[in-house]
Amino acid sequence: xxxxxxxxxxxxxxxxxxxxxxxxxxxxxxxxxxxxxxxxxxxxxxxxxxxxxxxxxxxxxxxxxxxxxxxxxxxxxxxxxxxxxxxxxxxxxxxxxxx
Amino acid sequence: xxxxxxxxxxxxxxxxxxxxxxxxxxxxxxxxxxxxxxxxxxxxxxxxxxxxxxxxxxxxxxxxxxxxxxxxxxxxxxxxxxxxxxxxxxxxxxxxxxxxxxxxxxxxxxxxxxxxxxxxxxxxxxxxxxxxxxxxxxxxxxxxxxxxxxxxxxxxxxxxxxxxxxxxxxxxxxxxxxxxxxxxxxxxxxxxxxxxxxxxxxxxxxxxxxxxxxxxxxxxxxxxxxxxxxxxxxxxxxxxxxxxxxxxxxxxxxxxxxxxxxxxxxxxxxxxxxxxxxxxxxxxxxxxxxxxxxxxxxxxxxxxxxxxxxxxxxxxxxxxxxxxx
Ligand SMILES: [Fe+2]
Ligand SMILES: [Fe+2]
Numbered sequence: 001x002x003x004x005x006x007x008x009x010x011x012x013x014x015x016x017x018x019x020x021x022x023x024x025x026x027x028x029x030x031x032x033x034x035x036x037x038x039x040x041x042x043x044x045x046x047x048x049x050x051x052x053x054x055x056x057x058x059x060x061x062x063x064x065x066x067x068x069x070x071x072x073x074x075x076x077x078x079x080x081x082x083x084x085x086x087x088x089x090x091x092x093x094x095x096x097x098x099x
Numbered sequence: 100x101x102x103x104x105x106x107x108x109x110x111x112x113x114x115x116x117x118x119x120x121x122x123x124x125x126x127x128x129x130x131x132x133x134x135x136x137x138x139x140x141x142x143x144x145x146x147x148x149x150x151x152x153x154x155x156x157x158x159x160x161x162x163x164x165x166x167x168x169x170x171x172x173x174x175x176x177x178x179x180x181x182x183x184x185x186x187x188x189x190x191x192x193x194x195x196x197x198x199x200x201x202x203x204x205x206x207x208x209x210x211x212x213x214x215x216x217x218x219x220x221x222x223x224x225x226x227x228x229x230x231x232x233x234x235x236x237x238x239x240x241x242x243x244x245x246x247x248x249x250x251x252x253x254x255x256x257x258x259x260x261x262x263x264x265x266x267x268x269x270x271x272x273x274x275x276x277x278x279x280x281x282x283x284x285x286x287x288x289x290x291x292x293x294x295x296x297x298x299x300x301x302x303x304x305x306x307x308x309x310x311x312x313x314x315x316x317x318x319x320x321x322x323x324x325x326x327x328x329x330x331x332x333x334x335x336x337x338x339x340x341x342x343x344x345x346x347x348x349x350x351x352x353x354x355x356x357x358x359x360x361x362x363x364x365x366x367x368x369x370x371x372x373x374x375x376x377x378x379x380x381x382x383x384x385x386x387x388x389x390x391x392x393x394x395x396x397x398x399x400x401x402x403x404x405x406x407x408x409x410x411x412x413x414x415x416x417x418x419x420x421x422x423x424x
Pocket of ligand 1: 153
């Protein structure tokens with residue numbers, strides 16, 4: 001296959017589906033489509049064949065800005081030096097009851 | 100979701116050790132995480148083969164769409180085949196997160212560089228084959244895919260969960276066809292028996308070579324790409340399926356098959372590995388036909404893809420012109 005043909009590959013879209021009202025949209029996968037309309041139609045065809053969703057978002061993959069896992073420095077040591085952000089950091093006497 | 104690779108070399112020993120620690124701690128690997136070159140390569144090979152199998156798997160069943168015995172059966176078969184196309188998409192989409200393009204994968208399939216499951220190189224000769232395929236071939240695929248739901252690579256594991264949910268209807272509709280035929284006329288029973296005779300052994304081959312001969316198993320198990328070995332999965336399938344065959348009153352074409360009370364599982368004969376290797380090598384009954392059909396479908400659809408792109412381009416320009424005006 002020549003490079004020219006590879007370049008003609010239809011753009012990639014990411015698909016997000018809200019499975020029912022009250023829940024967030026969730027990433028379910030991706031698909032290739034020539035434009036947003038085709039992406040939406042195809043997403044409905046492939047990702048909601050059994051009423052898996054009530055709402056679909058499609059986003060062109062190249063428009064997504066993603067974080068880099070290494071920037072967090074989390075590869076070697078998890079970032080838990082701010083333990084005061086967690087409820088278990090605080091000692092509340094038992095007499096006080098559930099808090 | 101996106102395929103940007105890390106800046107760290109793919110063979111950095113410190114990262115490799117940290118990577119294995121993550122795997123051992125059951126932390127999933129996600130697309131942008133650092134991974135060893137071999138892990139990426141193994142996944143691309145396995146996942147793209149899996150995707151190819153889903154779409155080539157549509158072909159033997161497509162053969163019976165126009166010959167289904169009733170409208171109901173035709174609608175069911177159509178829905179199943181459509182699902183398989185969807186499975187192909189989920190898997191291609193998950194594989195693309197590893198940095199290979201869809202076109203590259205298609206190209207590997209169409210040039211014969213990439214393999215797909217050999218089972219689809221067998222012909223579908225009678226209607227009972229639609230029953231046997233759903234029951235046995237999808238049954239074997241499910242056994243394999245349930246184990247893969249716990250794979251260490253996040254996108255693969257998630258695709259498997261989605262696929263497994265859809266698969267169970269495939270196996271049940273197949274078994275129902277077999278039930279109808281096994282309880283039908285003498286001719287129908289014979290067709291059902293003929294179908295199991297032809298599909299039983301190829302279904303067992305779907306699990307791949309014996310563990311002792313499977314060169315990649317050890318590394319794949321360490322990386323938790325694979326969680327259960329070929330032989331274990333195959334035995335699981337035999338133990339689950341033989342009683343189902345007995346219920347149908349059909350014979351399993353294996354004269355060594357016997358219940359082993361001690362092991363609480365079945366002893367059985369040996370796969371014809373020469374046949375297996377021969378079909379993998381491209382000499383099965385339908386290898387050439389399947390590949391040609393795939394190539395024709397892809398080439399035949401080119402004008403549609405081109406037209407859709409040209410239309411999108413035109414719309415974009417029109418919108419831009421309207422905004423400017
Ligand atoms: Fe499938
Ligand atoms: Fe299936």
